[in-house]
Amino acid sequence: MEAWYTLYTKPNAEAQVARTLMARAFTVLLPLLPTRQAERLQPLFPCYLFVRCDLAEVGIDNLQWIPGLRRILYFDGRPARVPDAAIAVIQNGVREIEAAGGLPAHHFKPGDTVVIDEGPLAGLRGIFQGPVGPAERVRILIHLLGATNRAVVPVAALRAVDADADGGARRRGTRGRGRRIQYD
Numbered sequence: 001m002e003a004w005y006t007l008y009t010k011p012n013a014e015a016q017v018a019r020t021l022m023a024r025a026f027t028v029l030l031p032l033l034p035t036r037q038a039e040r041l042q043p044l045f046p047c048y049l050f051v052r053c054d055l056a057e058v059g060i061d062n063l064q065w066i067p068g069l070r071r072i073l074y075f076d077g078r079p080a081r082v083p084d085a086a087i088a089v090i091q092n093g094v095r096e097i098e099a100a101g102g103l104p105a106h107h108f109k110p111g112d113t114v115v116i117d118e119g120p121l122a123g124l125r126g127i128f129q130g131p132v133g134p135a136e137r138v139r140i141l142i143h144l145l146g147a148t149n150r151a152v153v154p155v156a157a158l159r160a161v162d163a164d165a166d167g168g169a170r171r172r173g174t175r176g177r178g179r180r181i182q183y184d
Contacts, residue, residue: 001054001056002052002053002054003052003053003054003055003081003082004029004050004051004052004081004082004083004084004086004087005050005051005052005053005055005063005072005073005079005080005081005082006048006049006050006072006073006080006082007048007049007050007051007063007069007071007072007073008047008048008069008070008071008072008073009047009048009049009068009069009070010047010068010069010070011046011047013047013067013068013069014030014043014046014047014048014049014068015030016067016068017049017066017067017068017069018030018049020066020067020068021051021063021066024062026051026052026053027051027052027053028049028050028051028052029049029050029051029052029087029090029091030043030049030050031043031044031045031090031091031093031094032044032094033094033097033098034098044090044094047070050082050087050090051063055079060072060079107160108128108138108155108158108160109128110128110129110130111127111128112127112128112160113125113126113127113128113160113161114126114127114128114140114158114159114160114161115158115159115160115161116140116142116151116153116157116158117157117158117159118154118156118157119153119154119157121142121151121153122157124142124144125142125143125161126140126141126142126143126151127140127141127142128140128158129141129150131155137152137153137154137155138152138153138154138155138158139151139152140153140158
């Protein structure tokens with residue numbers, strides 16, 4: 001009986017393994033997303049891809065010895081089957097991201113001062129920390145109720161604070177232990 005199985009590959013060998021499997025007439029799912037540099041695609045799950053086959057008919061040995069493949073994922077001593085519904089969710093998610101033009105890009109770097117423009121925290125300033133994952137939400141530090149707290153907000157709700165509008169952000173004077181920082 002045909003089912004989906006998860007394959008674990010060597011780093012950056014996902015496409016090589018997928019091409020080899022397709023050349024051998026296997027049905028393969030390697031979900032790819034555009035990177036920040038639009039000319040390149042990256043795997044949604046680095047080092048993983050999915051193959052649909054009947055292992056009783058094909059034989060595990062025909063899959064295990066593909067160049068670039070490390071192993072087939074096992075649970076309880078048997079190759080782990082991936083439900084068709086989970087594969088459909090992955091495919092729909094990739095289609096939605098592609099329809100939206102890719103993952104949301106932001107120009108923030110860790111340490112940038114940002115202002116929240118939308119939602120219950122609108123108007124608060126924070127320090128950008130970074131993305132929570134390959135999603136539309138990012139983590140920032142905000143000063144609220146006398147303490148510094150982490151908040152996870154949509155990247156679309158943030159805007160950068162201009163250094164001039166901020167009254168000139170105060171820079172660090174030393175690197176620690178009295179070593180001065182020389183700014184241009």
